[in-house]
Amino acid sequence: MDSLPTPSILIDRPRLLANLRRLQSHCDRHGIELRPHIKTHKMVAVAREQLAAGARGLTCAKIGEAEAMLPSGVRSFFIAHSLVDPRQAPRLAALADQLDDLRVAVTSELHFEALERLAGLVGRRLRVMMAVDTGLGREGARDDATAERLAGRLAGSSRLELRGLYSHEGFFYGLPPAEHEAKVASMLDRLAALRDRIDPSLALWPGCSVTAARVVSAAAGRVQAVRPGAYPFGDLYLTRVCASMAPEDQAIHILATVVDKPEPGLALIDAGSKTFSPDRTPDGVHGLPADGRDFAVVRLNEEHGYVRGPATDSLQIGERVLFAPAHVCPVINLTDTVVVMESGRPVATWRVEGRGRTQ
16 A cells, blocks of 8 residues: 555455445345445446346436446436436436436426426436435425325326335434334335335335345335445444444545644644545544544544544654545545555556536
8 A cells, every 4th residue: 555645545345345245135135126326436347346246227316427337237227316407308318228227206296397397308208216205304205195196196197107116214324223123114114005005016215325234124025126325335324323334344445644743632634625525423523543543533624634532642744544434425426536455455446437427
């Protein structure tokens, strides 16, 4: 690693592949499709590994992300976002031409009207997944009556074809891990009952890295696919806050250099908010050292990280430290490339083809 510039984003390839295989095998054992969200990694190389492991398709938020992942060989894509802009119609049609299966989201009754207009411009009937809010308070039908009413409108549409229901359980990041199992069970009961009232043949696709493994275990034949994003890499939220992954399974780290020690108890590193992103854990930590030493990145400027903690004074200027980031998704989106590591040595560089694809 001495040859690498800092800050660098490092990916442990054996851990990455083990994480992909672990969840894929879990899904396979329960007869559930894995349709990962690529918003976390945004890399063709990782998408290829997911598909090779057995993923049945990919999920994204924006058309640009889907376009960037086409070289992976993906044949099925779900765009889990509220598409409304008529200027997107040519791109959506071109994307559909390159896939066997393209699905888009319908997120409310008002959005249904906008999506119908967009489908008319695309010139083809669009397959849609209907969003159901399970507690995040973002997109999706807020109650069952609204969901059933929206399903009725979809049934009468000549431009939109309802193929299933989806949800995002991002609110689990803020729940104590001890509550996860019961909350997953009640969520699945509600979603499955709603789906069965609308049409038992519809697919049910929940999605969240925190809940994915529990959803698969508790699905009991009711769920057809899960759509987690961060599981290939992990981060402090998944390993320490939510306890959904073991810390030793984390596959991404930030390599940074100590550049100054302006006062006792404080060290500055060359990785700031443009590397870690401003995201932090509930106790205010942006990053923790991979070797377990007792200090943390507790504050960020754009190009500096502030390191404090009992072991801070042991750091030396010029020393390189591996940090586990609080939230992996923005970290990847802030870099053009990642360094792939095996046995502590860099073996490849992967481009982040989907970086900045927000349109």
